[in-house]
Amino acid sequence: MPQPYPKEFRDDVIRVVQTRDSKTTIGQIAKDFGVHEGTIAKWLRQADIDAGNKPGNTTDESAELREMRRRNRLLEQENEVLRRAAAYLSQANLPKRLYPLVSELAADGVPVAVTCRVLKLSRQPYYRWLAAPVPEAEVREAYRANALFDAHRDDPEFGYRYLADEAEASGQPMAPRTAWRLCSDNAWFSAFGKGRAKNGKRPGSAVHDDLCVVIDGDGKSRHEFRATAPNELWLTDITEHDTDEGKLYMCAVKDVYSSRIVGYSIGPRMKARLAVDALEMAVARRGGDVGGCVTHSDRGSQFRSKKFTRALDRHSIVGSMGRVGAAGDNAAMESFFALLQKNVLDRHRWATKDQLRIAIVTWIERTYHRRRRQARLGRLTPVEYEAIIEPAALAA
Numbered sequence: 523m524p525q526p527y528p529k530e531f532r533d534d535v536i537r538v539v540q541t542r543d544s545k546t547t548i549g550q551i552a553k554d555f556g557v558h559e560g561t562i563a564k565w566l567r568q569a570d571i572d573a574g575n576k577p578g579n580t581t582d583e584s585a586e587l588r589e590m591r592r593r594n595r596l597l598e599q600e601n602e603v604l605r606r607a608a609a610y611l612s613q614a615n616l617p618k619r620l621y622p623l624v625s626e627l628a629a630d631g632v633p634v635a636v637t638c639r640v641l642k643l644s645r646q647p648y649y650r651w652l653a654a655p656v657p658e659a660e661v662r663e664a665y666r667a668n669a670l671f672d673a674h675r676d677d678p679e680f681g682y683r684y685l686a687d688e689a690e691a692s693g694q695p696m697a698p699r700t701a702w703r704l705c706s707d708n709a710w711f712s713a714f715g716k717g718r719a720k721n722g723k724r725p726g727s728a729v730h731d732d733l734c735v736v737i738d739g740d741g742k743s744r745h746e747f748r749a750t751a752p753n754e755l756w757l758t759d760i761t762e763h764d765t766d767e768g769k770l771y772m773c774a775v776k777d778v779y780s781s782r783i784v785g786y787s788i789g790p791r792m793k794a795r796l797a798v799d800a801l802e803m804a805v806a807r808r809g810g811d812v813g814g815c816v817t818h819s820d821r822g823s824q825f826r827s828k829k830f831t832r833a834l835d836r837h838s839i840v841g842s843m844g845r846v847g848a849a850g851d852n853a854a855m856e857s858f859f860a861l862l863q864k865n866v867l868d869r870h871r872w873a874t875k876d877q878l879r880i881a882i883v884t885w886i887e888r889t890y891h892r893r894r895r896q897a898r899l900g901r902l903t904p905v906e907y908e909a910i911i912e913p914a915a916l917a918a
Contacts (some may be wrong), residue, residue, distance in 0.1 A: 535555055535565065536565055536566060536640060538551055539562060539566060540566075540569075542810070561732060568581060572814040594897065598634045600636060600640050601639040602630075603627060603636065603637050606627060607620070607640075613818075621643075621652070623761075624637045624638065625641070626646055628726060634648065659893050665694055666694045666700065667704050667708065668694075669694035670682075670687070670710060672692070672844070673689060674683045676688075677893060677894075678892075679712055679864065679865035679866075679889070680712055681712040682702045682705040682712075683698055683701070684895060686698055687895045687901060689701065704731055712797070712865075720728075723800070724901065728821055728843040729826045729841065730841035730843045730844060731771065731838075731842065731843070732845065733840055734746060734818050745853065747818075748778065749777070749778040752779045753779075753808055753811075753812045754778070754779060754816070755779070755813060755818065756776065756777055756778070756804065756818070757775070757778060757817065757818050757852060758773065758774065758775045758797065758800065758801070758819045758855065759819060759820060759822075759852055759856065759859060760773045760776075760822060761859045761863070761867075762792065765869040765872040765877075765878050766872070766873045770788065770875045770878050770879065771790070771792040771796060771799045771897070772786060772788045772792060772796075773787050773799070774800060774859075775785065775800050775801060776858055779852075779908075780911075781858075781899065782891060782904035782905070782908065783806070784804040784807050784808055785800045785803035785804025786803060786807075787799035787803065788879050788883075790875060793824065794824045794827035794828075794829040794830055795829065797825055797827070797829075797830050798829050798830055801837075801839075805837050805839075812837055812838075813837070814838065816835065816839075816841075817840070817841055818842040819843070819844075820843065820851060823844075825841075826843075865885060866885045869881075890904070891904050892905050
């Protein structure tokens with residue numbers, strides 16, 4: 523596009539034309555100044571309009587009109603930037619990156635300078651991003667975030683450590699601190715419940731000795747829950763939770779060797795039959811050969827009942843009971859119920875007992891047994907631990 527002639531030059535040419543003698547033609551002046559004759563004619567017409575000799579827009583009016591059109595076009599571009607930015611930022615589950623929006627607006631004719639000025643962005647970082655839109659570090663972090671999100675979506679009750687284990691199993695290893703940062707930035711938190719208050723009841727006398735207590739060298743007693751083989755030590759306890767239809771009770775039996783829940787019973791009443799049914803399920807699922815297994819419980823009336831003690835004797839199981847009011851005497855079982863409370867019971871208000879029952883059973887069999895890795899088991903799940911460790915021990 524040719525550059526316009528300077529104003530002073532135009533004025534000089536017009537002056538020469540207007541003051542020429544009768545022998546000098548406009549064509550000669552155009553040749554002398556190197557300007558097309560038609561251009562000089564246009565300048566003369568505009569000079570007559572500016573002097574008021576002819577109707578039309580003066581030079582100042584034309585300049586003002588051009589400026590108004592430019593400003594109007596700029597306002598339209600700014601409004602388009604704001605409109606598109608509002609629509610872009612309102613989208614759910616979208617990273618709030620404005621650089622792609624700048625590129626989209628530039629493709630639609632909005633200058634980059636206008637978009638960056640309206641959005642208060644610097645152009646230099648945008649052009650650097652344009653040269654390399656996705657750095658390698660961001661790609662790696664995006665894959666890690668996707669793996670954590672998939673694990674959190676499958677099991678919302680998992681904390682960041684377990685999410686990191688699931689991500690590593692899917693091929694995206696990362697440090698626990700990295701998993702914590704990504705989960706914190708994206709609000710992928712585990713559900714936590716509140717502690718339960720005691721009911722004030724005092725258990726009766728024990729019907730079994732405490733077989734899980736050991737004496738330290740300084741004479742102090744402490745409980746040790748360890749097992750070197752399956753069906754060597756079981757723990758059992760009962761928990762309860764409210765629903766709109768009333769309370770639901772659950773008795774569970776846990777194998778200390780693999781932390782697996784080998785038996786459970788869920789019912790609307792906390793009777794001795796609940797504990798007996800849980801024990802019978804544990805015996806059946808372990809193949810019936812559980813003679814000599816120690817089953818440790820608290821001093822609840824269900825575990826001191828004749829029905830339960832007869833069931834122990836029927837399968838040659840040895841009973842064990844902790845002290846009165848000492849939660850640490852059955853701490854390993856209490857820790858499982860704390861997980862159940864946080865991950866299932868206190869998640870929301872349960873309308874029916876059937877809904878809560880299905881949720882408890884699903885969490886135990888699907889999540890706790892087959893997805894929740896435990897540090898004590900070498901970051902294996904209870905099912906994986908029994909499948910990997912037990913055959914190797916038998917072979918040895």
